[in-house]
Amino acid sequence: MSSTPPGDALHRLLHAYKRAMREAYRAAGIDLPSSHVRTLKAICGLPKCTAQAIAERMHRDKSQITRVVHDLQAAGLITRRPDPDDGRRQLLAPTASGKRLRARVAEAEREAGTRMVRGLPPTSVATFVRMAETMAANLDTTES
Template sequence: MPSRASAGTDRPGSPGGSGSCCPGPPGYQAALAEAIRADKTRIIAVLDDLESRELIRRQPDPEDRRVRLLSLTAEGRRLRDAAQAAIQEGEERLLAQLPAADRAAFLRALHTLSGLPELTGRKPGTARAGRGSTRA
């Protein structure tokens, strides 16, 4: 059984994760909604569809049956990995058109912008969130 502190790392519902879902302990459904800035009741239809396509599994948290834990199935991981590879390939192809110095400056600027409170939902002056998850 996953610990509450580690349950969200790199899993569905992991605001501090890599933005993707990885094998391992399940993540929290409410944390996924928070990470994508969606109302948790509005993502249920999407999760229903993913579950019906056998891409994710949802189950009640054994410690709190009101909380839903999400995890990828083997097919869900395969699809995620294929999508990530295609995205990476496209990014590399696009960035290869820039001189190395411009590419490095562009990536530094993107990293800086990605930490802005307007994009992260954090209040100005607060540190970036860790890899833990929040509960439903």
């Protein structure tokens, strides 16, 4: 019975969220898939950013990062140069246009984000986010 399986609500929410984001991106003239956008955000956010760091930070497969990074570079949004300290690593950094795009993304997201939490007390939203993080951590760490 349990009329509200938590997974369903989650699934619907993320689905709606992704749709809203894609919508927002398109409205802002940004035609990148959302995973690329998130990767770009990560690169802009982390100071000395490597592919590994991104993969770890957002729990994604290395191969995925490789491909996305490749695309972003091809689009002239980021630069990739070998780390002088370690020949295996490559340091990722946004270009000027990458940073500009990132700013526009932030703008679009803020708009959609506020729309999402319309009518909800801000403190609850903070709690919500914290809970989401706790749950994710719970699920992650308990992997045998």
